[in-house]
Amino acid sequence: MDQLRETLKVHQLRTTTCREDVLSTFINKKNALSHGDLEGALGENYDRVTIYRTLKTFLEKGIIHKVLDDEGLRYALCSHSCSEEKHQHDHIHFKCNICGKTNCLENQLIPEIALPQGYKPENFNLLIQGTCPSCNN
Amino acid sequence: MDQLRETLKVHQLRTTTCREDVLSTFINKKNALSHGDLEGALGENYDRVTIYRTLKTFLEKGIIHKVLDDEGLRYALCSHSCSEEKHQHDHIHFKCNICGKTNCLENQLIPEIALPQGYKPENFNLLIQGTCPSCNN
DNA sequence: ATACTAAATACAATGATGTTGCAAAAATAA
DNA sequence: TTATTTTTGCAACATCATTGTATTTAGTAT
Numbered sequence: 001m002d003q004l005r006e007t008l009k010v011h012q013l014r015t016t017t018c019r020e021d022v023l024s025t026f027i028n029k030k031n032a033l034s035h036g037d038l039e040g041a042l043g044e045n046y047d048r049v050t051i052y053r054t055l056k057t058f059l060e061k062g063i064i065h066k067v068l069d070d071e072g073l074r075y076a077l078c079s080h081s082c083s084e085e086k087h088q089h090d091h092i093h094f095k096c097n098i099c100g101k102t103n104c105l106e107n108q109l110i111p112e113i114a115l116p117q118g119y120k121p122e123n124f125n126l127l128i129q130g131t132c133p134s135c136n137n
Numbered sequence: 138m139d140q141l142r143e144t145l146k147v148h149q150l151r152t153t154t155c156r157e158d159v160l161s162t163f164i165n166k167k168n169a170l171s172h173g174d175l176e177g178a179l180g181e182n183y184d185r186v187t188i189y190r191t192l193k194t195f196l197e198k199g200i201i202h203k204v205l206d207d208e209g210l211r212y213a214l215c216s217h218s219c220s221e222e223k224h225q226h227d228h229i230h231f232k233c234n235i236c237g238k239t240n241c242l243e244n245q246l247i248p249e250i251a252l253p254q255g256y257k258p259e260n261f262n263l264l265i266q267g268t269c270p271s272c273n274n
Numbered sequence: 275a276t277a278c279t280a281a282a283t284a285c286a287a288t289g290a291t292g293t294t295g296c297a298a299a300a301a302t303a304a
Numbered sequence: 305t306t307a308t309t310t311t312t313g314c315a316a317c318a319t320c321a322t323t324g325t326a327t328t329t330a331g332t333a334t
Contacts, residue, residue: 014301014310035291047313052292054311068205068264094256105256110263111248118270119231119242126247127205127262133255151330153282172320184284189321191282209320 011061011084018046022054023063031101032067032074032093062087069095069102069127076104093127098135102127148198148221155183159191160200169204169211169230169239199224206232206239206264213241230264235272239264 004020013019025041026033038051055075058064062082064075082088090109095102110124141157150156162178163170175188192212195201199219201212219225227246232239247261 016301016311018312048291049293049314050312057311066207068207068262070203070205070210070262072210073207092250092252094252094258097259105253108250108252111250113229113245113248113263113265115229115231115245115265116242116270118273119265120268120273121231121265122234122267123265125205125207125264125266126250128250128252128256128258128260129262130259131257133253136255136257151281153330155283185320186285186322187283194282 007063011063013057013061018042018050018054019057021045022051022058026064026075026077031103032069032076034072034074037074060084065089067093067102067104067127068125069093070129074102076102079104079106090124093125094132095127095129096132096135097129098131101132103132144200148200150194150198155179155187155191156194158182159188159195163201163212163214167240169206169213169241171209171211174211197221202226204230204239204241204264205262206230207266211239213239216241216243224260227261230262231269232264232266233269233272234266235268238269240269 004023005015007023008015008019021042022038025038029037029041035051035055038055039048042051055064059066059075061084062078065078065082065087067074067076076093078087078089080088092105092108092110093102094105110126113121113124115121141160142152144160145152145156158179159175162175166174166178172185172188172192175192176185179188192201196203196212198221199215202215202219202224204211204213213230215224215226217225229242229245229247230239231242247263250258250261252258
């Protein structure tokens with residue numbers, strides 16, 4: 001896929017098979033992935049450490065962002081153009097308690113929230129847990 | 138403190154010095170604590186494993202709840218009476234990027250949020266990162 | 275108070291997770 | 305193609321978390 005190489009190039013990263021595979025895994029799976037998920041998917045082909053470093057690089061370059069859920073840390077693609085300088089994420093994350101998948105709801109923005117005097121908010125991270133449409137039958 | 142024994146009793150837990158110490162640490166420190174924090178505070182007196190199991194028990198009994206931030210998992214006291222059957226937390230968590238402390242803003246409730254068709258929300262977890270009043274000068 | 279029973283703890287062992295340094299390999303530039 | 309820089313794999317290490325079991329302790333009955 002030229003799409004992958006293009007994305008890497010935009011973020012000034014050399015194209016390597018590991019980076020292409022990690023990126024395409026994110027694109028295909030759609031939901032948020034932990035290091036362990038990626039190791040499960042690609043561990044035969046790449047060293048654990050390389051996957052860690054790939055995630056770290058993607059994070060710094062603004063290709064992926066952190067997603068927190070009660071099980072720990074996961075990562076998901078940044079849909080809007082994030083860069084090394086600025087990550088901007090005001091969308092909601094939803095974790096399904098049935099299938100266990102965590103997704104970005106790109107169109108659901110976190111509403112304005114009034115904080116007590118003295119608090120200066122900079123980043124927002126909202127996780128909603130419940131049942132997703134696929135499991136809600 | 139009789140207060141501690143009382144809390145443990147309400148949740149049908151035997152009073153042990155470890156549980157009393159963990160509980161009083163939560164009460165004194167006020168902010169959310171990780172296992173590592175507790176190990177730092179009480180590690181001389183109790184085995185790491187015991188602290189893990191104490192946290193797990195408190196979590197199950199509804200004495201503490203999980204607090205997520207970008208560094209990982211922490212725990213904070215449940216202010217309103219949670220129980221083994223039901224945890225209910227609709228308040229905001231605030232992490233200060235300067236002092237690194239994470240706190241519950243018990244009075245700041247998470248506003249109603251409209252989700253797309255099919256999503257059935259059950260739990261909300263909102264973390265706001267920024268600067269807290271103590272560090273905001 | 276003492277003995278009994280169930281629960282909690284300490285310790286050891288193991289597994290999972292994440293990091294660092296360095297030599298070998300691969301990707302870009304010349 | 306060769307030179308230069310980046311990336312990868314490997315080994316070692318450090319941290320974090322879990323499990324099993326024998327011992328100890330808390331609560332209860334005697």
